[in-house]
Amino acid sequence: MTVRHHIGDDLLLSYAAGALDEASSLLVATHLALCPHCRARAATADALGGEMLDALPAAEVTPDLWQSVLARTQAEPETPSATPATALRPRSDIVIPEPLRSYLGKDLAGLRWTRLVPRVQQITIDIPGCGPRARMLRFEAGTRVLEHGHSGRELTLVLHGSLYDGDTVMRRGDVAETDERTEHQPQAGPGEDCICLAVTDAPLRFKSRFARLLQPWFGI
Incomplete structure (x- = not known):
């Protein structure tokens, strides 16, 4: 199988940055399961994002800021991930790859x-x-x-x-x-x-x- 039509750069970068909605993230993640070329592109985008974060000047974390972050994580509901934690047992005749298969059940x-x-x-x-x-x-x-x-x-x-x-x-x-x-x-x-x-x-x-x-x- 050779994938010839890939996701665009804007879509891939939004996915790598965690800025994409869940439905679109599900489609992108399922495409990545089928496309080695775009998996490599996604890995490059992740690495670039990490380098950009490392290049930012360190900010002082005050006790008030730390308590504020803790309060938000406890108050905000967890956002569902595009890759469910529980995956179904793999099978050799699968048409539907993960993470889509876990969404469908x-x-x-x-x-x-x-x-x-x-x-x-x-x-x-x-x-x-x-x-x-x-x-x-x-x-x-x-x-x-x-x-x-x-x-x-x-x-x-x-x-x-x-x-x-x-x-x-x-x-x-x-x-x-x-x-x-x-x-x-x-x-x-x-x-x-x-x-x-x-x-x-x-x-x-x-x-x-x-x-x-x-x-x-x-x-x-």
């Missing part, structure tokens, strides 16, 4: 899909808060997605099969990042279902009036 064969439209199914991933939403999408082979634009950013990670978008072909491990400038109609490749992880921070803008009427039920 099951291997691919155990997932329960909900029909979205004919030939398309989804699983909404439960992530607390009101930030970007993450979902698994499954398209039957050859299915053409409804034509749509975007009101914000959408990240799509292919986990199985292939996804055609214009002249671009995405396969396992590949990531696409789209925004308000994008209007498209991707299509699942032939021969096998396409399974993706998608993260959106705003609703899609469907061209079809029928799709817009059903959008509240789609949740997309």
Whole structure:
């Protein structure tokens, strides 16, 4: 497997700095599990961040400041990590890598899909808060997605099969990042279902009036 479409520098740096929302962090971490090239980039970003911190002048830690930090750590709820502490036992036939598999709680064969439209199914991933939403999408082979634009950013990670978008072909491990400038109609490749992880921070803008009427039920 050769990953050809990688996460952008801005996204990777935000992830390395811990400034990315949980849903997007989940997608980036899952991509890193599949992409040695981006794992090396992430390690470089981490090292650079460490050097920048080391270069900062040391600040005096007063007793009042220390007590204030302790009070905040005790008062603030713990933010869920994009890498859950409890991982499922690895299996050789896994399509879904960690950390995504722990978020879902099951291997691919155990997932329960909900029909979205004919030939398309989804699983909404439960992530607390009101930030970007993450979902698994499954398209039957050859299915053409409804034509749509975007009101914000959408990240799509292919986990199985292939996804055609214009002249671009995405396969396992590949990531696409789209925004308000994008209007498209991707299509699942032939021969096998396409399974993706998608993260959106705003609703899609469907061209079809029928799709817009059903959008509240789609949740997309």
